[in-house]
Amino acid sequence: MTAAPKKTVLIVLRHSPYGSGLAKAALDAALASAAFDQAVDLLFIGDGVLQLQPDQDSTSLGMKNMGRQLASLPLYDIDHVYVDAQAAARYNMDLSKAPLHTRQLDDHEIRQLMVGYDHLLGF
Amino acid sequence: MIYSLLVLSSPFSGHCSRSAAEFAHCVIARGHTIHRIFFLDAGTLASAASSVSAQDEDTSLKGWSELADQHGVDLAICITSALKHGMLDQVEADRHERRCATINPLFTVSGLGQLVDACASSDRLITFGG
Numbered sequence: 001m002t003a004a005p006k007k008t009v010l011i012v013l014r015h016s017p018y019g020s021g022l023a024k025a026a027l028d029a030a031l032a033s034a035a036f037d038q039a040v041d042l043l044f045i046g047d048g049v050l051q052l053q054p055d056q057d058s059t060s061l062g063m064k065n066m067g068r069q070l071a072s073l074p075l076y077d078i079d080h081v082y083v084d085a086q087a088a089a090r091y092n093m094d095l096s097k098a099p100l101h102t103r104q105l106d107d108h109e110i111r112q113l114m115v116g117y118d119h120l121l122g123f
Numbered sequence: 124m125i126y127s128l129l130v131l132s133s134p135f136s137g138h139c140s141r142s143a144a145e146f147a148h149c150v151i152a153r154g155h156t157i158h159r160i161f162f163l164d165a166g167t168l169a170s171a172a173s174s175v176s177a178q179d180e181d182t183s184l185k186g187w188s189e190l191a192d193q194h195g196v197d198l199a200i201c202i203t204s205a206l207k208h209g210m211l212d213q214v215e216a217d218r219h220e221r222r223c224a225t226i227n228p229l230f231t232v233s234g235l236g237q238l239v240d241a242c243a244s245s246d247r248l249i250t251f252g253g
Contacts, residue, residue: 007243014253021204022131022253025164028203032235038243119242121129122250 007118009033009040013048014122017066018058023051026123027069034076041080042073043113044102049087054097071099082113126150127158127241130166132252134183139252140169144186146249151194159241160190162200162230166252167210170200170230184227191229199233200226 011030015022033040044052056067073081085104088095095102105113114120128147134140147157162169169183176182190196200210205226206219212232213224226232242248 009242021164021207025131025204028201028235029163029238033239033242036236036239038239119245119248120250121242121248123131123253 006038008116009038009119009121010114010117011040011042012114012120012122013042013044013051014046016047017051017053017056018061018063019047022123023048023066024064026121027066027073029121029123030073030078031076034078040078041082041117042078042100043082043084043105043110044087045084045110046087049083049091049093052083052088052093052095052098052100052102054094054099056099067099073100082110084110124155124246125158125244126155126247126249127245128160129238129241129248129250130160130162130169130252131164131250133165133168134171135168135174136165137252140166140183141181141186143249143251144190146251147190147196148186151190151196157190157194157196158245159197159199159237160187161238161241162198162204163235163238164201164204164253165208167200167205167208170198170205170210170226172225172227184229188227188229198230199237200230201238202232202234205232 013026017023058065081100081102082105083102130143132139210226216224
């Protein structure tokens with residue numbers, strides 16, 4: 001990889017964990033960014049909040065447990081994780097038991113958050 | 124301005140892959156630069172060498188081949204997604220004991236580091252699909 005100036009990146013996760021390959025693709029992109037020492041934060045919005053469902057069990061789907069993989073992100077210094085409070089409420093989610101420690105944001109705060117980054121990567 | 128594109132969806136479902144190619148043409152026509160186009164997840168199917176389209180439809184490679192041939196645009200596909208979708212270059216076909224390569228040689232099999240580099244090296248990174 002060429003030496004380039006650091007850019008701040010917000011990965012925006014918009015899809016449910018097992019409905020497509022996108023949740024996994026986003027997670028892989030986040031881990032790759034961390035591996036190359038790039039600053040990356042996460043924002044779960046819309047159906048993406050379902051990725052934060054506690055006690056996920058994907059055995060019967062034959063897929064890797066996304067919740068368990070999310071739980072490993074702090075080990076890679078990915079510490080700033082934001083969540084769409086309105087979507088979390090719509091799905092009646094208990095974020096205190098989510099695999100990651102998150103900060104809930106309302107629509108206005110989400111807009112403010114997004115403008116602060118060099119790049120948004122939407123999955 | 125330097126642009127990079129991230130393509131997430133299959134050229135065989137919806138229009139996002141095609142829109143990405145057309146956007147890239149417009150970026151170049153306006154005098155900007157495309158640093159890289161990175162294909163991830165089902166987006167890697169854009170590289171399919173042996174896909175056959177109906178006679179009255181464009182092939183999935185159409186927009187991409189012009190970008191690579193005429194403008195030297197770097198078309199990089201994520202190796203993990205590519206293998207999962209059966210998109211192999213000759214090296215990967217040999218490594219995994221498959222009979223032949225399945226990607227068009229316009230595309231390069233590479234790692235997610237190339238997406239990270241595209242973020243770091245570009246003024247704008249635009250996502251298509253997902």
